[in-house]
Amino acid sequence: MTTVETAAGPAQTMVLNMGPQHPSTHGVLRVVLELDGETVIKARPEIGYLHTGIEKSCEALTYSQAITLTDRIDYLAPLSNNLGYCLAVEKLLGLEVPKRAQYIRVLLTEMTRLNSHLVWLGTHAMDLGATSVMLYCFREREEILKLFEMVSGQRMMTSYFRIGGLALEPPPGWLDRVRWIVDMLPSRIEEYEALLTRNRIWLMRTQGIGAISPEDAIALGVSGPSLRAAGVAYDVRKFFPYSSYEEFDFDVPTRTESDCYARYLVRLAEMRESLKIVRQAMGKITPEGPIKADAPGIVPPQREKMKTEMEALIYHFKIFTEGFSPPAGEVYQRVESPRGESGYFVVSDGSPKPYRVKVRAPSFVNLQALPKLSEGGLVADMIACIGTIDIVLGEVDR
């Protein structure tokens, strides 16, 4: 507690704990606020409540087994994390994934981005009092989750991308489902915009709130839509293309206002760009073709082959009893997750288990900018700030 000068004379500040149990902190986040009336003087995020030691656990699993843990880092974007980890291990191995699998990966990670942005929009709008938007967003998100279930058998913890390709061939008719979603979503996004973009209350709650300069954003390591809303067009998909993103035609939406409203507009524009990428991917995915790299000893053999070929049976046994050993070395693989630059630093010592897996979680780094966004503002705007940096606490704490 400190003493501050006010118009009515010296006054004491108040320390307020926001969270860890608070509906608008999107998980188990605690922010220690120092308040002068309703003005936030200092905000100090306290994290770690959801720390589960994922990085340590990875060291005790084989390369393939560790994929299941990457799902659990960010429950809104499991496929983006699957992709980052698989690409890192494939880079260690020097493994080339078939084009068809790469396109399916792109399609599904863009669907993940839509899924994540829909949940973000719904919860953020609800935080600021627009409850109906949440219901609409979750309705559309449900369709995307159904698609994930159709393809991988799981709604959330998909583990669908594997080292060297995909877990299994998508079922017949899945692209019709994708087409249905892609045709349905644009008009729904229009609906959200109709509810919010020129809504007076929405503008008052978001415009000019939580601004950060591009210099500060870069210095604090902010990435993703929050950085692009400050006018820096850094998108990993354009800077360091992976999984054939260089073949897709899409724009990187940016704004310069860098406030909560700008971050909202950037994410909405990103959803439209994602739809563009999904449409292109649908055209590129051939009805038939390989979904796994031709790498015996790394990619499990087909069931049919195991019944007729001795070699396939041996490989199968070896992969699932001891795993495979990439050469000693280390790689850092960046991917653009819905929240920003997600990085996987995987170190191999030549054994079948990763020596070290480090996850550069975009939420963790972006959350560090929260004091910068919110200090000097009002307590109520704190909610808007937490909402628009779009954190997933599971990813922050890992």
Added chain:
Amino acid sequence: MTDKPSTDQKADQHPIVQLLRAWDERAVAEVLEFRGELTIVTPREHLLRAAEYLQAEPGLLFGFLSDISAVDRFPIEPRFEVNYHLLSIPLRQAMRMRVWISGQDPVLPSVIPVWPTANWHEREVFDLFGIQFEGHPDLHRILMPDDWEGHPLRKDYPVEGYRA
């Protein structure tokens, strides 16, 4: 890894390495390239200077620190390697800066003056590896509880933790 690879001839010709060498020969102890990723090993005493140079030099502009990751090579000495993943947004380049430090004296200078984002990364490395950062304004645990014993990501720390 038993033997550390020596400086790669091809990687040594990399423009980033050339610039660093021209600036100060002592800042580059070793250069490695693996799967197209450049790693420059810097001695601890030159870390902060090299960081300032990499961030400010107009030919490099590594203004974005993506990540700091430590690796424990226990029982090999020097025990810890700390990797700084750097990104130059204006020049679209990425590199890794690495420092080796011994287990007896796990102290590094903080790079917060150069990259403010290092604050939480260094706290995380301190929390999970027990590496100290000199000049850090607020160095305490970030993920584990304050009264936790040991540093979980060290290799001599059991996966299931210490149990009575």
